[in-house]
Amino acid sequence: MAKTVLKMILNGKPVERLVSFDDTLLDALREDLGLTGTKKGCGKGECGACTIIMNGKAVNSCIVPALQAMDAAVETIEGIGTVEKLHPLQETFVDYGAIQCGFCTPGMIMSAKALLDKNVVPSREEIKEAIAGNVCRCTGYLKIEEAIMAAAEMMQSQQGK
Amino acid sequence: MLKDYVQPKTVDGVLASLRQGNARIIAGGTDLMLDMKAGKTEVEKLVDINCVDSLKKIEIVDGSIIIGAAVTHQEVATSKLIQEKAPVLAKACRTVGSLQIRNTGTMVGNVINAQPAADAAVALIALGAVAEIFDENGISYLPVEELYLGVGQSKIDSSKQLVTSIKFPSLQSGQGSAFVRLAQRGALALPMLNVSVVVTLSGDKVDWLRLVMAPVAPKPVRATEAEKMIQGKQVNEETIIATANAVASQANPRDSALRGSGEYRKSVLQTLVKRGLIEAFAEAQK
Amino acid sequence: MKKTSIVGKNVRKLDSVEKAMGAATFTTDISLPHMLYGKVLRSPYPHAKIINIDTSEAEKHPGVEAVVCYKNTPRVKFNTSATSTFTIPPLQPVEDQYVFDSVVRYVGDEVAAVAAESMEIAEQAIKLIKVEYEELPAVFDPLEAMKTEAPLLHGQCKEGRNIPGEKIHMEMGDVEKGFEEADEVFEHTFKLPVQKQAQMETQAAVAKVGVDGRVTIWSTTQTPHPSQRILATIFGLPYSKVRVLNPPYIGGGFGVRIGLSAKAEPIAMALAMQAKKPVKVVYDRKEDFIASDTRHSGYVTVKTGVKKDGTFTARKMRGLLNAGAYCSWSAETPGVLGAMGLSVYRCANQMYDGHSVYTNTTPGGAMRGFGNPQAMFAIESQVDIIAEKLGLDPLDIRMKNMMKPGDQWVLPYKCQSSGLEECIKKGAAAINWDCRGKVEKGSTKKRGIGVGIGSHVSNAWPFCGDYSNAYITIHQDGSVLLATGVPDMGTGTITTLAQMAAETLGISFDKVSVTFADTESTPFDIGSHASRTCYASGIAVVAAANDAKKQILQYAAKKMEVEEEELQIENNNVLAINNPEKQLPLNKVAVDAHLEGQQFIGVGKIVPENAPPWLAHFAEVEVDTETGKVKVVKLVAAHDVGKAIHPQIVEGQLHGGLAQGIGYALSEEIKYNDKGQQLNDGFHKYMLPTAVDIPELEAIIVEAAEPSHPFGVKGVGETGLVATAPAIANAIFNAIGIRFFEIPITEEKVYKALLNKENE
Ligand code: FES
Numbered sequence A: 001m002a003k004t005v006l007k008m009i010l011n012g013k014p015v016e017r018l019v020s021f022d023d024t025l026l027d028a029l030r031e032d033l034g035l036t037g038t039k040k041g042c043g044k045g046e047c048g049a050c051t052i053i054m055n056g057k058a059v060n061s062c063i064v065p066a067l068q069a070m071d072a073a074v075e076t077i078e079g080i081g082t083v084e085k086l087h088p089l090q091e092t093f094v095d096y097g098a099i100q101c102g103f104c105t106p107g108m109i110m111s112a113k114a115l116l117d118k119n120v121v122p123s124r125e126e127i128k129e130a131i132a133g134n135v136c137r138c139t140g141y142l143k144i145e146e147a148i149m150a151a152a153e154m155m156q157s158q159q160g161k
Numbered sequence B: 001m002l003k004d005y006v007q008p009k010t011v012d013g014v015l016a017s018l019r020q021g022n023a024r025i026i027a028g029g030t031d032l033m034l035d036m037k038a039g040k041t042e043v044e045k046l047v048d049i050n051c052v053d054s055l056k057k058i059e060i061v062d063g064s065i066i067i068g069a070a071v072t073h074q075e076v077a078t079s080k081l082i083q084e085k086a087p088v089l090a091k092a093c094r095t096v097g098s099l100q101i102r103n104t105g106t107m108v109g110n111v112i113n114a115q116p117a118a119d120a121a122v123a124l125i126a127l128g129a130v131a132e133i134f135d136e137n138g139i140s141y142l143p144v145e146e147l148y149l150g151v152g153q154s155k156i157d158s159s160k161q162l163v164t165s166i167k168f169p170s171l172q173s174g175q176g177s178a179f180v181r182l183a184q185r186g187a188l189a190l191p192m193l194n195v196s197v198v199v200t201l202s203g204d205k206v207d208w209l210r211l212v213m214a215p216v217a218p219k220p221v222r223a224t225e226a227e228k229m230i231q232g233k234q235v236n237e238e239t240i241i242a243t244a245n246a247v248a249s250q251a252n253p254r255d256s257a258l259r260g261s262g263e264y265r266k267s268v269l270q271t272l273v274k275r276g277l278i279e280a281f282a283e284a285q286k
Numbered sequence C: 001m002k003k004t005s006i007v008g009k010n011v012r013k014l015d016s017v018e019k020a021m022g023a024a025t026f027t028t029d030i031s032l033p034h035m036l037y038g039k040v041l042r043s044p045y046p047h048a049k050i051i052n053i054d055t056s057e058a059e060k061h062p063g064v065e066a067v068v069c070y071k072n073t074p075r076v077k078f079n080t081s082a083t084s085t086f087t088i089p090p091l092q093p094v095e096d097q098y099v100f101d102s103v104v105r106y107v108g109d110e111v112a113a114v115a116a117e118s119m120e121i122a123e124q125a126i127k128l129i130k131v132e133y134e135e136l137p138a139v140f141d142p143l144e145a146m147k148t149e150a151p152l153l154h155g156q157c158k159e160g161r162n163i164p165g166e167k168i169h170m171e172m173g174d175v176e177k178g179f180e181e182a183d184e185v186f187e188h189t190f191k192l193p194v195q196k197q198a199q200m201e202t203q204a205a206v207a208k209v210g211v212d213g214r215v216t217i218w219s220t221t222q223t224p225h226p227s228q229r230i231l232a233t234i235f236g237l238p239y240s241k242v243r244v245l246n247p248p249y250i251g252g253g254f255g256v257r258i259g260l261s262a263k264a265e266p267i268a269m270a271l272a273m274q275a276k277k278p279v280k281v282v283y284d285r286k287e288d289f290i291a292s293d294t295r296h297s298g299y300v301t302v303k304t305g306v307k308k309d310g311t312f313t314a315r316k317m318r319g320l321l322n323a324g325a326y327c328s329w330s331a332e333t334p335g336v337l338g339a340m341g342l343s344v345y346r347c348a349n350q351m352y353d354g355h356s357v358y359t360n361t362t363p364g365g366a367m368r369g370f371g372n373p374q375a376m377f378a379i380e381s382q383v384d385i386i387a388e389k390l391g392l393d394p395l396d397i398r399m400k401n402m403m404k405p406g407d408q409w410v411l412p413y414k415c416q417s418s419g420l421e422e423c424i425k426k427g428a429a430a431i432n433w434d435c436r437g438k439v440e441k442g443s444t445k446k447r448g449i450g451v452g453i454g455s456h457v458s459n460a461w462p463f464c465g466d467y468s469n470a471y472i473t474i475h476q477d478g479s480v481l482l483a484t485g486v487p488d489m490g491t492g493t494i495t496t497l498a499q500m501a502a503e504t505l506g507i508s509f510d511k512v513s514v515t516f517a518d519t520e521s522t523p524f525d526i527g528s529h530a531s532r533t534c535y536a537s538g539i540a541v542v543a544a545a546n547d548a549k550k551q552i553l554q555y556a557a558k559k560m561e562v563e564e565e566e567l568q569i570e571n572n573n574v575l576a577i578n579n580p581e582k583q584l585p586l587n588k589v590a591v592d593a594h595l596e597g598q599q600f601i602g603v604g605k606i607v608p609e610n611a612p613p614w615l616a617h618f619a620e621v622e623v624d625t626e627t628g629k630v631k632v633v634k635l636v637a638a639h640d641v642g643k644a645i646h647p648q649i650v651e652g653q654l655h656g657g658l659a660q661g662i663g664y665a666l667s668e669e670i671k672y673n674d675k676g677q678q679l680n681d682g683f684h685k686y687m688l689p690t691a692v693d694i695p696e697l698e699a700i701i702v703e704a705a706e707p708s709h710p711f712g713v714k715g716v717g718e719t720g721l722v723a724t725a726p727a728i729a730n731a732i733f734n735a736i737g738i739r740f741f742e743i744p745i746t747e748e749k750v751y752k753a754l755l756n757k758e759n760e
């Protein structure tokens, strides 16, 4: 299989990995880089479980060619918080009961993060629009939206400081 | 099997890359990646156009709006310029798939994919948009309306040709537009029907109207008869209803096991057209 | 009930931080040294005999390490649903499936599988398998499949053509007499669609065979112990040599994983045994759609006799379900459908008959609600029809007839508690029932409000066997390990079980850890299904905790020179109830015991009774009469859950159920074409709701404590969609005066019905 080197800034650190030309970014993350936090729910851009942030935008990594991430800044669920310091979204997803099976969670949080990174005062409609491409079969979305609202407030007060 | 992936920085570079090997242009890649995985497309080399700066612009030149080939649906949907000067297109682009898909999928790619219900294409045809095409023979222009060959088939050959941009006149005061869509759910859904309207009024009369509907045939359809009929008519309810009734003759939606019977869609189409006309007239009269 | 300090609190869920960080392991995340990738070859035909299968090219393909088909896998029949392991005699489980067979019975049926170094190679290799099929006649509709000319899918069945298992019959009172007493008799038939669980993680398994022959299977199953039994039986191994576990998380279930539907586990195991390397089988979304069990489609007929004042005098019900190609849960589901349908209203004379019918479609199996949503769409639609005809308020007729504790019903256990009346009242207030019909009706957008009520179970008995075990081990530092066989597929099981353990033991929540869903480290439990974990497994956990507590108190009584009965554990301290000065920290007690050669190990072994949770759903809808589109504006679900151990988890269960209920009512359906192929085999074609399709949701928790559970708990996992569809359908009727006898109520159906009404 023909391979080449993919270079990107992954979760703030430069990485280089040999990938196949026809790898998707999801393949590269899960298989080549061992970052299994990003999930595959469909492999066709229809569920959002594989959502990551590339150059500031939420994308379905299952339909992005890995090599399109060349030199890009890529953020995955593994890079946004630590046990000691969870990202506000991780914090509120936990506290608001926004997580059931957890399979949609990484993608959902990344979609929400892409939104809040640009807009910490989102309306309910903007939140819905941001996660409309993330299917969750467990929660009915309500607690997810509440968690995102709460995280936005946390981020507002953090930024206020 | 895929053996190469290049990211040229110029249009010439793209054309040069296309010349060698079994190559294809990739922009957002949304559909192409899927086709490749499913074995539907055999490609040896992908030519990624995302590094060509000139293809990433949305600009207005002499009253014409130009949207580059690497511009995504979301960039179109959120562009202030488009929201003001071609709201029908902003709305159409906003309904595509999901935010993630709109963030990678390009508007031009969507048009070249030639799906019968492509939201952006329906709006672009209503705007009278023209594609700028580069190939070995130089530059040529083709109305978006004429790009379609059939379902999923475009006149553009992405292994040889590059659509660099799509261009259309910006809407002026006295003009109005609308995009109306019926889908089975609010996101991640292809349209059961979509309708785009662009109208120019002079006073309280219709100067001209462009009305495009899909998926009612293998490609988006201009309701030319209704367009003709409405010309010069007074803007009122009667005109709206008469126009809505007139579109039926040109719409032949097929029965879709997934998205409704032809009979249903043909019938509801009139409601959508009516709503589109009301919205477009209101905008034009603002 | 005693005041509680942990039970009833929204403690931080034990699994949530890991999941929020992307650090939680699912089956699809597992990777082992030398692991191979398995890919399944599936039938393109709905019904065919395999005349010849040639795997030699695939075997020779570089990178391929195992190829399996019916020729080299055990000829042992089984049932993929866990039912086969707890069918109560004299009933016998219907075992009609092999790992691979020489006959395929639906499009997507497993024909062969390959294990290779990479997924790409495995995908190439299955294309090299040459299969010669002889097509057989196929049948897709259950009514057709019962006709004498229909092809037989599994030979002669004793109850009738293509009928798996036993027909279900239930009866009480004298139905004919009841109809005679009635002033009016209503009879309607309702048609139900195929709904798909569409859990976010597809069916998957990783199998590893040790050099000593021991097998480990990481699986997405909801029932590790029953799945162990099925796998050990297929491969002729002692149960002790087969370890089935979740890794430990599952990306949703909703019933599809009760057992090993779609057979990823036995296929991975067969491949691993042949290759002598670990094999990972992860189905893609399409495979998950076409090959794993669905909710049963079918027909439900209800005939009800009523007095003028609205009193029900007789009810007769019939359920006919499409089993699909293999039995799976098709022998049990008609029973639950009937039993639930007959248990919501008091009626002295009732009768039910039901069964399933084999067809050449994807097997019908367990999905959240298990027959109950089918029953209640019919019953609750008809109750509204009756109310309308008799000029009664839909709430009044329900209040008048609803089951109350002590009433007679068809079930072998008692209804000991009900908060249904409170549910109806609170729900009605939340939806503004008083404004029903008063809302101003716009010309093209019409609003309406509707209700549906229902009940469910808190475990699987009497439809299957049901029992639970649990261990509680007290460490020397006073912290606790709880071992339970149930998975946590997102329903919060381990958190609520840990809460009940901590509460019972009098220790703080953060001292409890849980090992779960692993046949090697936990005692037998039938698993996570039938809304049973909090109830049945909960009773076992409390029993284990009480057992451990007893040992602690016995030991401490000697040390403290106090009578055992006078001791209690509170806040990690053993103390004398009447003399709280006198106390010993639990860690001191535990370490002392340890130094004297004793560990406190509690065992809980229980056979649960059962208990009905109660629910009332309210919907407000807006119908666009020009397109037929129905928009749900608000949904209220008021549920009597007995006791909410963790209210936030309960709300989450209700919200999720409501969302699936909206889909069931309005948009979700799998259809087949005339070649037996699923038309809606992916997320883009299967219209489950996205975030923008969800209306305002309100979950109301009502707590009418259930005497058969130590904390008063009743089941809640499935109840959220039991009455959602009829509430929506009734709201649509309220809005436009049209009754739908079939779901999903799509825009097209509404539009056509409106046209027909106009033309009348
Ligand atoms: S896995 Fe990428 S969108 Fe579903």
Ligand code: FES
Binding pocket: A098, A099, A100, A101, A102, A103, A104, A105, A135, A136, A137, A138, A139, C200, C251, C252, C490
């Ligand atoms: S939490 Fe299970 S899919 Fe969202």
